[in-house]
Amino acid sequence: MSHHDLARDLFNRSHLTGEFTLRSGVVAHEYFDKYLFESDPVLLRRIAEALAPLVPAHGVDALAGLETGGIPIAVMLSQVTGLPALFVRKEAKTYGTCRLAEGGEVEGRRLFIVEDVVTSGGAVLDAVDELRNRGAVVDRGVCVIDRESGGLKNLADTGIDLKALFTMTELKAAGAQ
Ligand SMILES: O=P(O)(O)OC[C@H]1O[C@H](OP(=O)(O)OP(=O)(O)O)[C@H](O)[C@@H]1O
Numbered sequence: 001m002s003h004h005d006l007a008r009d010l011f012n013r014s015h016l017t018g019e020f021t022l023r024s025g026v027v028a029h030e031y032f033d034k035y036l037f038e039s040d041p042v043l044l045r046r047i048a049e050a051l052a053p054l055v056p057a058h059g060v061d062a063l064a065g066l067e068t069g070g071i072p073i074a075v076m077l078s079q080v081t082g083l084p085a086l087f088v089r090k091e092a093k094t095y096g097t098c099r100l101a102e103g104g105e106v107e108g109r110r111l112f113i114v115e116d117v118v119t120s121g122g123a124v125l126d127a128v129d130e131l132r133n134r135g136a137v138v139d140r141g142v143c144v145i146d147r148e149s150g151g152l153k154n155l156a157d158t159g160i161d162l163k164a165l166f167t168m169t170e171l172k173a174a175g176a177q
Pocket residue numbers: 023024066067068069070115116117118119120121122123124151
């Protein structure tokens with residue numbers, strides 16, 4: 001199955017229209033509900049298999065899936081690549097182990113960010129800051145959808161090379177056919 005087929009299926013499964021306030025505060029009239037493609041086992045596996053070639057063959061100690069939507073993708077990508085996964089909370093737990101990242105150590109490890117959708121890049125930036133504060137080496141990663149709202153450039157400006165599997169333009173074009 002081709003990249004185009006995956007784009008079409010992902011669009012048809014998760015693209016919504018209406019009025020949506022995004023994390024950045026911007027109001028949008030279309031939205032990708034990542035949970036709709038992440039809850040489909042076949043689609044989630046196809047996405048992870050398409051993301052796998054974007055993961056460097058060397059120099060990555062673990063995948064860092066960002067709460068919430070990045071975590072199922074990181075788990076499936078971990079299955080496909082054999083790399084361990086970490087589950088990165090928006091905020092560290094205030095009880096128990098009090099961890100920000102669950103599933104292993106962060107300090108001194110080379111982490112590869114796994115995210116669902118990037119709009120402004122703010123969520124990735126916050127996570128990278130927290131991980132770096134804890135001693136992780138983080139400068140690259142992937143997302144499934146780039147909404148082409150400046151997020152990848154904002155990330156590049158702070159030294160994070162985030163690659164997208166699809167742009168929103170690509171998905172809309174595939175969905176329209
Ligand atoms: O690039 P940004 O402008 O930061 O926006 C994108 C972020 O917003 C959404 O997360 P949300 O806060 O809805 O979290 P969830 O994954 O826990 O549902 C999305 O999953 C990204 O993490």
